Amino acid sequence: MMADDDYLEAADSTRDDTYDYDDVQFAVRLTDVSRVYRMGSNKIEALRNINLEIEPGQYVVVSGHSGSGKTTLLNVIGAIDVPSSGRLLVMDVPISDYDESFRATFRLTTTGFIFQSYNLVSTLTALENVMFPMQMYDKTPDEIEEVAMNLLARVKMDHRPDHLPWQLSSGEQQRVAIARAMANDPPIILADEPTANLDGESGQMIRELLSELNAEGKTVVVMTHDEGIIGHKNARRFTMENGELKSNV
Ligand code: ADP
Numbered sequence: 001m002m003a004d005d006d007y008l009e010a011a012d013s014t015r016d017d018t019y020d021y022d023d024v025q026f027a028v029r030l031t032d033v034s035r036v037y038r039m040g041s042n043k044i045e046a047l048r049n050i051n052l053e054i055e056p057g058q059y060v061v062v063s064g065h066s067g068s069g070k071t072t073l074l075n076v077i078g079a080i081d082v083p084s085s086g087r088l089l090v091m092d093v094p095i096s097d098y099d100e101s102f103r104a105t106f107r108l109t110t111t112g113f114i115f116q117s118y119n120l121v122s123t124l125t126a127l128e129n130v131m132f133p134m135q136m137y138d139k140t141p142d143e144i145e146e147v148a149m150n151l152l153a154r155v156k157m158d159h160r161p162d163h164l165p166w167q168l169s170s171g172e173q174q175r176v177a178i179a180r181a182m183a184n185d186p187p188i189i190l191a192d193e194p195t196a197n198l199d200g201e202s203g204q205m206i207r208e209l210l211s212e213l214n215a216e217g218k219t220v221v222v223m224t225h226d227e228g229i230i231g232h233k234n235a236r237r238f239t240m241e242n243g244e245l246k247s248n249v
């Protein structure tokens with residue numbers, strides 16, 4: 001288990017120092033996690049007593065109807081949202097015990113997020129979008145740019161570094177978003193219906209990139225209806241039903 005000080009030290013150092021995640025037991029561990037939204041007098045139980053243990057390097061796929069709680073679950077795992085009750089460990093760090101400022105730093109280095117609608121910053125170029133999450137490190141702008149260009153090459157977008165998001169196709173925007181998710185070489189990749197808005201060919205590239213990242217050892221968690229992702233050879237499959245997580249194995 002990583003102590004807090006170790007973690008902060010890791011977050012402060014540049015990513016050239018390889019932080020040792022080898023001893024981590026669970027990439028993600030949820031214990032009795034619930035998330036309740038209160039809308040006036042209405043109570044929506046988006047997550048009901050979720051228990052889930054994901055080991056480093058696993059490929060986890062969760063499907064389920066719209067409104068079943070998939071996005072809420074992913075946001076909780078990614079420390080964008082916090083459980084109403086229960087406990088969340090990410091890379092063995094009890095992240096739900098910390099404040100937003102710690103969680104923000106933790107997110108940058110630990111989880112790369114890929115959204116259904118890409119969520120690129122509209123005023124930044126493709127290259128700048130990928131550089132954006134790397135700004136907190138004590139690297140020079142030239143070094144950051146070099147890493148970002150390599151990531152764009154990785155997703156076959158290095159021929160369009162200066163394009164703004166609206167000048168790119170949907171599939172191209174999602175490839176840039178994947179490069180951004182990889183910016184700080186996080187051990188966990190989280191994707192929320194990443195192929196839902198894409199045509200077949202673009203979807204295929206995204207599926208392959210997710211498989212490659214997993215083959216390199218990253219933990220991948222995907223919320224999706226995409227049969228091509230659900231059928232991933234090593235996937236652990238789950239379904240969300242009205243806030244409850246059911247294993248399909
Ligand atoms: P999915 O991603 O599977 O479509 P969501 O996690 O987005 O499901 O939503 C689960 C439930 O929680 C839905 O009933 C939805 O309306 C509700 N919900 C989601 N986000 C909020 C929010 N910010 N405030 C209130 N209710 C929400």
Ligand code: MG
Binds near residue numbers: 070072192
């Ligand atoms: Mg959703």
